[in-house]
Amino acid sequence: MRIAIIGAGIAGACLASRLKHKYKVKVFEKSRGAGGRMATRRTDDWKVDHGAQFFTIRDELFAQLAEPLIRDGVIRNWRPRLAIFENDNWVLDEWNDEHYVASPSMNSLCKHLLESVEVHYLAKIDSIRGHHEHWELVSDQKDYGFFDLVINTLPAPQAVKILPNDCSFINDLSRVEMQPCLAFFVRLKEDVDLGWDAAIVKNHAVSWMAMNHSKPGRSQHIPAFVMHLESSFSADNFDRDMKPWCIETMASLCKIHPSQVSELHAHRWRYAKTSIAAQQLSYYDQKMGLAAVGDWCPGERVEGAVVSALDLLRKI
Numbered sequence: 001m002r003i004a005i006i007g008a009g010i011a012g013a014c015l016a017s018r019l020k021h022k023y024k025v026k027v028f029e030k031s032r033g034a035g036g037r038m039a040t041r042r043t044d045d046w047k048v049d050h051g052a053q054f055f056t057i058r059d060e061l062f063a064q065l066a067e068p069l070i071r072d073g074v075i076r077n078w079r080p081r082l083a084i085f086e087n088d089n090w091v092l093d094e095w096n097d098e099h100y101v102a103s104p105s106m107n108s109l110c111k112h113l114l115e116s117v118e119v120h121y122l123a124k125i126d127s128i129r130g131h132h133e134h135w136e137l138v139s140d141q142k143d144y145g146f147f148d149l150v151i152n153t154l155p156a157p158q159a160v161k162i163l164p165n166d167c168s169f170i171n172d173l174s175r176v177e178m179q180p181c182l183a184f185f186v187r188l189k190e191d192v193d194l195g196w197d198a199a200i201v202k203n204h205a206v207s208w209m210a211m212n213h214s215k216p217g218r219s220q221h222i223p224a225f226v227m228h229l230e231s232s233f234s235a236d237n238f239d240r241d242m243k244p245w246c247i248e249t250m251a252s253l254c255k256i257h258p259s260q261v262s263e264l265h266a267h268r269w270r271y272a273k274t275s276i277a278a279q280q281l282s283y284y285d286q287k288m289g290l291a292a293v294g295d296w297c298p299g300e301r302v303e304g305a306v307v308s309a310l311d312l313l314r315k316i
Protein backbone atom coordinates (compact mmCIF):
# COMPACT_ATOMS: atom_id res chain seq x y z
CA MET A 1 0.00 0.00 0.00
CA ARG A 2 1.30 3.49 -0.92
CA ILE A 3 0.62 5.91 1.92
CA ALA A 4 0.90 9.71 1.85
CA ILE A 5 1.03 11.48 5.20
CA ILE A 6 0.39 15.21 5.02
CA GLY A 7 2.15 17.06 7.84
CA ALA A 8 5.39 16.33 9.72
CA GLY A 9 4.20 17.31 13.19
CA ILE A 10 4.11 14.77 16.01
CA ALA A 11 1.01 12.94 14.68
CA GLY A 12 2.50 12.55 11.20
CA ALA A 13 5.97 11.65 12.52
CA CYS A 14 4.55 9.08 14.89
CA LEU A 15 2.50 7.42 12.14
CA ALA A 16 5.36 7.44 9.63
CA SER A 17 7.77 5.87 12.14
CA ARG A 18 5.40 2.93 12.56
CA LEU A 19 3.93 2.52 9.07
CA LYS A 20 7.31 2.67 7.29
CA HIS A 21 8.10 -0.92 8.35
CA LYS A 22 5.13 -2.32 6.43
CA TYR A 23 4.15 0.14 3.71
CA LYS A 24 5.58 2.60 1.19
CA VAL A 25 5.28 5.82 3.14
CA LYS A 26 5.94 9.40 2.02
CA VAL A 27 5.49 12.48 4.20
CA PHE A 28 4.66 15.93 2.80
CA GLU A 29 5.37 19.00 4.89
CA LYS A 30 4.87 22.61 3.86
CA SER A 31 7.64 23.98 6.13
CA ARG A 32 11.40 23.63 5.91
CA GLY A 33 11.59 21.15 8.76
CA ALA A 34 9.71 18.71 10.96
CA GLY A 35 7.93 19.48 14.24
CA GLY A 36 4.76 21.38 13.34
CA ARG A 37 3.53 23.03 16.49
CA MET A 38 6.32 21.30 18.44
CA ALA A 39 8.33 24.13 17.00
CA THR A 40 11.83 25.43 17.57
CA ARG A 41 13.08 28.68 16.05
CA ARG A 42 16.77 28.81 15.42
CA THR A 43 19.11 31.63 14.55
CA ASP A 44 22.88 31.27 14.04
CA ASP A 45 23.76 30.54 17.65
CA TRP A 46 20.41 30.41 19.41
CA LYS A 47 17.41 28.07 19.60
CA VAL A 48 14.11 28.45 21.37
CA ASP A 49 10.88 26.42 21.56
CA HIS A 50 8.06 28.79 20.70
CA GLY A 51 5.23 26.27 20.25
CA ALA A 52 4.56 23.34 22.60
CA GLN A 53 6.52 23.78 25.81
CA PHE A 54 6.35 20.32 27.35
CA PHE A 55 4.17 17.22 27.22
CA THR A 56 2.73 14.53 29.41
CA ILE A 57 2.89 10.76 28.90
CA ARG A 58 -0.17 9.34 30.66
CA ASP A 59 -1.47 7.03 27.93
CA GLU A 60 -0.10 3.48 28.18
CA LEU A 61 0.61 3.09 24.46
CA PHE A 62 2.35 6.46 24.34
CA ALA A 63 4.42 5.34 27.33
CA GLN A 64 5.50 2.22 25.40
CA LEU A 65 6.46 4.31 22.38
CA ALA A 66 8.31 6.82 24.57
CA GLU A 67 10.25 4.31 26.67
CA PRO A 68 13.21 3.77 24.29
CA LEU A 69 13.22 7.48 23.46
CA ILE A 70 13.52 8.35 27.15
CA ARG A 71 16.29 5.77 27.50
CA ASP A 72 18.17 7.35 24.57
CA GLY A 73 17.71 10.90 25.87
CA VAL A 74 15.51 12.02 22.94
CA ILE A 75 12.77 12.67 25.51
CA ARG A 76 13.78 14.03 28.91
CA ASN A 77 12.11 15.01 32.14
CA TRP A 78 11.69 18.70 32.80
CA ARG A 79 11.26 19.64 36.43
CA PRO A 80 11.18 23.43 36.41
CA ARG A 81 10.67 25.60 39.43
CA LEU A 82 6.99 26.22 38.71
CA ALA A 83 5.15 29.35 39.75
CA ILE A 84 1.51 30.39 39.53
CA PHE A 85 0.65 34.06 39.11
CA GLU A 86 -2.91 34.94 40.06
CA ASN A 87 -4.52 38.14 41.39
CA ASP A 88 -1.17 39.93 41.56
CA ASN A 89 0.34 37.12 43.59
CA TRP A 90 3.20 34.74 42.87
CA VAL A 91 3.01 31.30 44.46
CA LEU A 92 5.49 28.47 43.95
CA ASP A 93 3.83 25.20 42.99
CA GLU A 94 4.61 21.70 41.71
CA TRP A 95 3.28 19.54 38.93
CA ASN A 96 1.59 16.35 40.12
CA ASP A 97 3.00 14.14 37.39
CA GLU A 98 6.09 14.05 35.19
CA HIS A 99 6.40 16.56 32.37
CA TYR A 100 8.67 15.92 29.43
CA VAL A 101 10.47 17.80 26.68
CA ALA A 102 12.24 16.62 23.57
CA SER A 103 15.98 17.18 23.72
CA PRO A 104 17.91 19.16 22.54
CA SER A 105 14.84 21.02 21.19
CA MET A 106 11.12 20.35 20.88
CA ASN A 107 11.27 19.66 17.14
CA SER A 108 14.02 17.06 17.60
CA LEU A 109 11.49 14.38 18.58
CA CYS A 110 9.76 14.59 15.19
CA LYS A 111 13.13 14.72 13.42
CA HIS A 112 14.17 11.58 15.27
CA LEU A 113 10.94 9.72 14.45
CA LEU A 114 11.28 10.67 10.78
CA GLU A 115 14.80 9.30 10.39
CA SER A 116 14.85 6.98 7.35
CA VAL A 117 11.40 8.14 6.20
CA GLU A 118 11.01 9.84 2.81
CA VAL A 119 9.95 13.37 3.74
CA HIS A 120 9.29 16.10 1.19
CA TYR A 121 9.80 19.50 2.82
CA LEU A 122 8.52 22.77 1.36
CA ALA A 123 5.73 20.63 -0.10
CA LYS A 124 2.47 22.47 0.53
CA ILE A 125 -0.46 20.30 -0.49
CA ASP A 126 -3.36 22.36 -1.85
CA SER A 127 -5.87 19.57 -2.36
CA ILE A 128 -6.33 15.83 -2.63
CA ARG A 129 -7.72 14.83 -6.02
CA GLY A 130 -8.90 11.51 -7.39
CA HIS A 131 -11.19 8.76 -6.31
CA HIS A 132 -11.24 5.73 -4.06
CA GLU A 133 -7.76 4.47 -3.23
CA HIS A 134 -6.26 6.36 -6.17
CA TRP A 135 -5.38 9.75 -4.80
CA GLU A 136 -3.13 12.43 -6.16
CA LEU A 137 -1.73 15.31 -4.10
CA VAL A 138 -2.21 18.64 -5.78
CA SER A 139 0.66 21.03 -5.17
CA ASP A 140 2.35 23.70 -7.24
CA GLN A 141 5.72 22.13 -6.43
CA LYS A 142 5.59 18.88 -8.37
CA ASP A 143 3.78 15.70 -9.17
CA TYR A 144 4.15 13.22 -6.32
CA GLY A 145 2.38 10.25 -7.90
CA PHE A 146 -0.61 8.25 -6.69
CA PHE A 147 -1.49 6.90 -3.24
CA ASP A 148 -3.85 4.23 -1.93
CA LEU A 149 -4.23 5.98 1.42
CA VAL A 150 -3.84 9.66 2.27
CA ILE A 151 -3.56 10.57 5.96
CA ASN A 152 -4.23 14.15 6.88
CA THR A 153 -2.56 15.43 10.07
CA LEU A 154 -3.31 19.14 9.61
CA PRO A 155 -5.34 21.10 12.15
CA ALA A 156 -8.99 20.31 11.26
CA PRO A 157 -9.83 23.79 9.85
CA GLN A 158 -6.92 23.39 7.41
CA ALA A 159 -7.67 19.74 6.69
CA VAL A 160 -11.24 20.48 5.49
CA LYS A 161 -9.79 22.83 2.87
CA ILE A 162 -7.75 20.13 1.16
CA LEU A 163 -9.95 17.03 1.57
CA PRO A 164 -12.28 16.09 -1.31
CA ASN A 165 -15.87 17.33 -0.79
CA ASP A 166 -17.30 13.82 -0.76
CA CYS A 167 -14.99 12.69 2.08
CA SER A 168 -17.19 10.82 4.56
CA PHE A 169 -15.84 12.59 7.66
CA ILE A 170 -15.53 16.14 6.33
CA ASN A 171 -18.66 17.33 8.20
CA ASP A 172 -17.26 16.12 11.52
CA LEU A 173 -14.01 17.97 10.86
CA SER A 174 -15.79 21.19 9.95
CA ARG A 175 -17.37 21.31 13.40
CA VAL A 176 -13.96 21.40 15.12
CA GLU A 177 -12.93 24.82 16.40
CA MET A 178 -9.42 25.93 17.23
CA GLN A 179 -8.11 29.08 18.89
CA PRO A 180 -5.00 31.16 18.20
CA CYS A 181 -2.02 31.97 20.38
CA LEU A 182 0.42 34.86 20.11
CA ALA A 183 3.88 33.74 21.16
CA PHE A 184 6.95 35.85 21.97
CA PHE A 185 10.47 34.62 22.42
CA VAL A 186 13.18 36.80 23.76
CA ARG A 187 16.95 36.55 23.83
CA LEU A 188 18.23 38.04 27.06
CA LYS A 189 21.63 39.69 27.38
CA GLU A 190 22.34 37.70 30.50
CA ASP A 191 20.59 35.19 32.71
CA VAL A 192 18.09 36.56 35.21
CA ASP A 193 16.89 34.56 38.18
CA LEU A 194 13.17 35.23 38.50
CA GLY A 195 12.78 32.63 41.23
CA TRP A 196 10.97 30.33 38.78
CA ASP A 197 11.66 28.61 35.47
CA ALA A 198 8.07 28.25 34.28
CA ALA A 199 4.98 30.20 35.19
CA ILE A 200 1.28 29.57 34.66
CA VAL A 201 -0.48 32.92 34.59
CA LYS A 202 -4.18 33.00 35.49
CA ASN A 203 -6.89 35.61 34.75
CA HIS A 204 -4.48 37.60 32.61
CA ALA A 205 -3.72 38.25 28.92
CA VAL A 206 -0.55 36.21 29.42
CA SER A 207 -1.07 32.48 29.95
CA TRP A 208 2.46 31.06 30.12
CA MET A 209 6.06 32.17 30.60
CA ALA A 210 9.22 30.10 30.72
CA MET A 211 12.97 30.26 30.75
CA ASN A 212 13.69 28.02 27.76
CA HIS A 213 17.28 27.37 28.85
CA SER A 214 16.03 25.68 32.04
CA LYS A 215 14.94 22.70 29.93
CA PRO A 216 17.38 19.81 29.72
CA GLY A 217 19.71 19.77 26.72
CA ARG A 218 19.47 23.50 26.00
CA SER A 219 22.47 25.80 25.85
CA GLN A 220 22.84 27.64 29.14
CA HIS A 221 24.99 30.38 27.57
CA ILE A 222 22.24 32.24 25.78
CA PRO A 223 19.22 32.79 28.02
CA ALA A 224 15.83 32.66 26.32
CA PHE A 225 12.48 33.74 27.67
CA VAL A 226 9.14 32.62 26.17
CA MET A 227 5.73 34.19 26.66
CA HIS A 228 2.37 32.89 25.36
CA LEU A 229 -0.83 34.91 25.37
CA GLU A 230 -4.26 33.63 26.28
CA SER A 231 -6.58 32.54 23.38
CA SER A 232 -9.23 35.28 23.37
CA PHE A 233 -6.66 38.07 23.89
CA SER A 234 -4.61 36.52 21.07
CA ALA A 235 -7.68 36.45 18.80
CA ASP A 236 -8.53 40.10 19.55
CA ASN A 237 -4.97 41.24 18.83
CA PHE A 238 -3.94 38.69 16.23
CA ASP A 239 -2.90 41.12 13.49
CA ARG A 240 -1.47 43.85 15.71
CA ASP A 241 2.20 44.45 16.43
CA MET A 242 2.24 43.37 20.07
CA LYS A 243 6.00 43.58 20.63
CA PRO A 244 5.84 46.92 22.53
CA TRP A 245 3.06 45.45 24.70
CA CYS A 246 5.21 42.38 25.35
CA ILE A 247 8.19 44.52 26.44
CA GLU A 248 5.98 46.49 28.85
CA THR A 249 4.38 43.33 30.22
CA MET A 250 7.73 41.61 30.79
CA ALA A 251 8.81 44.62 32.83
CA SER A 252 5.64 44.84 34.89
CA LEU A 253 5.02 41.10 35.39
CA CYS A 254 8.50 39.73 35.90
CA LYS A 255 10.74 42.78 36.22
CA ILE A 256 12.71 42.02 33.08
CA HIS A 257 13.84 45.51 32.06
CA PRO A 258 13.87 46.43 28.32
CA SER A 259 17.63 47.03 28.57
CA GLN A 260 18.07 43.30 29.37
CA VAL A 261 16.47 42.30 26.05
CA SER A 262 18.81 41.55 23.19
CA GLU A 263 16.25 40.27 20.61
CA LEU A 264 12.48 39.91 20.60
CA HIS A 265 10.57 37.79 18.10
CA ALA A 266 6.88 37.04 17.72
CA HIS A 267 4.99 34.18 16.15
CA ARG A 268 1.28 34.06 15.37
CA TRP A 269 -0.16 30.58 15.85
CA ARG A 270 -3.56 30.56 14.15
CA TYR A 271 -4.52 27.05 15.33
CA ALA A 272 -2.89 26.55 18.72
CA LYS A 273 -5.54 25.01 20.89
CA THR A 274 -8.84 23.14 20.38
CA SER A 275 -12.02 24.67 21.80
CA ILE A 276 -14.42 22.20 20.16
CA ALA A 277 -12.90 18.74 19.66
CA ALA A 278 -13.89 16.08 17.13
CA GLN A 279 -16.15 13.18 18.01
CA GLN A 280 -13.67 10.39 17.31
CA LEU A 281 -10.06 9.71 18.29
CA SER A 282 -9.17 9.34 14.63
CA TYR A 283 -10.95 9.18 11.26
CA TYR A 284 -10.46 6.36 8.78
CA ASP A 285 -12.53 5.65 5.70
CA GLN A 286 -11.00 2.41 4.54
CA LYS A 287 -13.13 2.23 1.38
CA MET A 288 -12.11 5.68 0.22
CA GLY A 289 -8.51 5.46 1.42
CA LEU A 290 -8.68 8.65 3.44
CA ALA A 291 -7.83 9.30 7.09
CA ALA A 292 -7.38 12.24 9.46
CA VAL A 293 -5.73 12.54 12.86
CA GLY A 294 -4.42 15.27 15.13
CA ASP A 295 -4.54 16.77 18.58
CA TRP A 296 -8.00 18.19 17.78
CA CYS A 297 -9.48 14.64 17.71
CA PRO A 298 -9.22 13.84 21.43
CA GLY A 299 -8.98 17.50 22.40
CA GLU A 300 -5.57 19.05 22.41
CA ARG A 301 -1.88 18.80 23.21
CA VAL A 302 1.05 16.70 22.08
CA GLU A 303 -0.19 13.64 23.93
CA GLY A 304 -3.60 14.06 22.23
CA ALA A 305 -1.93 14.08 18.80
CA VAL A 306 -0.01 10.88 19.64
CA VAL A 307 -3.12 9.16 21.04
CA SER A 308 -5.00 10.03 17.85
CA ALA A 309 -2.18 8.70 15.65
CA LEU A 310 -1.96 5.48 17.67
CA ASP A 311 -5.74 5.04 17.39
CA LEU A 312 -5.50 5.24 13.60
CA LEU A 313 -2.63 2.72 13.60
CA ARG A 314 -4.91 0.22 15.31
CA LYS A 315 -7.47 0.63 12.51
CA ILE A 316 -5.11 0.37 9.52
Ligand SMILES: Cc1cc2nc3c(=O)[nH]c(=O)nc-3n(C[C@H](O)[C@H](O)[C@H](O)COP(=O)(O)OP(=O)(O)OC[C@H]3O[C@@H](n4cnc5c(N)ncnc54)[C@H](O)[C@@H]3O)c2cc1C
Pocket (backbone or CB within 6 Å): 006, 007, 008, 009, 010, 011, 012, 028, 029, 030, 031, 034, 035, 036, 037, 038, 050, 051, 052, 053, 054, 055, 056, 123, 124, 125, 126, 153, 154, 155, 158, 162, 181, 183, 228, 269, 271, 272, 273, 293, 294, 295, 296, 300, 301, 302, 303, 304, 305
Ligand atom coordinates in the same frame (compact mmCIF):
# COMPACT_ATOMS: atom_id res chain seq x y z
C1 LIG B 1 1.88 28.19 21.25
C2 LIG B 1 1.55 26.75 21.53
C3 LIG B 1 1.81 26.20 22.77
C4 LIG B 1 1.53 24.87 23.03
N1 LIG B 1 1.87 24.34 24.24
C5 LIG B 1 1.71 23.02 24.44
C6 LIG B 1 2.23 22.41 25.60
O1 LIG B 1 2.89 23.05 26.43
N2 LIG B 1 2.00 21.08 25.79
C7 LIG B 1 1.35 20.32 24.87
O2 LIG B 1 1.20 19.11 25.08
N3 LIG B 1 0.87 20.87 23.73
C8 LIG B 1 1.05 22.19 23.49
N4 LIG B 1 0.63 22.75 22.33
C9 LIG B 1 -0.13 21.93 21.39
C10 LIG B 1 0.79 21.00 20.58
O3 LIG B 1 1.81 21.74 19.99
C11 LIG B 1 -0.05 20.29 19.54
O4 LIG B 1 -1.13 19.65 20.19
C12 LIG B 1 0.71 19.23 18.74
O5 LIG B 1 2.01 19.66 18.43
C13 LIG B 1 -0.11 18.95 17.50
O6 LIG B 1 0.54 18.02 16.68
P1 LIG B 1 -0.10 17.58 15.31
O7 LIG B 1 0.86 16.65 14.66
O8 LIG B 1 -1.50 17.10 15.55
O9 LIG B 1 -0.28 18.92 14.42
P2 LIG B 1 0.82 19.93 13.90
O10 LIG B 1 1.98 19.99 14.81
O11 LIG B 1 0.09 21.20 13.61
O12 LIG B 1 1.30 19.28 12.52
C14 LIG B 1 0.67 19.53 11.30
C15 LIG B 1 1.76 19.75 10.23
O13 LIG B 1 1.13 19.94 8.96
C16 LIG B 1 1.85 20.92 8.25
N5 LIG B 1 0.95 21.46 7.23
C17 LIG B 1 -0.10 22.32 7.43
N6 LIG B 1 -0.72 22.55 6.23
C18 LIG B 1 -0.04 21.83 5.30
C19 LIG B 1 -0.23 21.64 3.89
N7 LIG B 1 -1.22 22.24 3.22
N8 LIG B 1 0.63 20.83 3.24
C20 LIG B 1 1.64 20.19 3.91
N9 LIG B 1 1.85 20.33 5.25
C21 LIG B 1 1.02 21.13 5.93
C22 LIG B 1 2.25 21.92 9.32
O14 LIG B 1 3.33 22.72 8.88
C23 LIG B 1 2.61 21.00 10.48
O15 LIG B 1 3.96 20.64 10.45
C24 LIG B 1 0.92 24.08 22.03
C25 LIG B 1 0.67 24.62 20.78
C26 LIG B 1 0.99 25.95 20.51
C27 LIG B 1 0.76 26.50 19.14
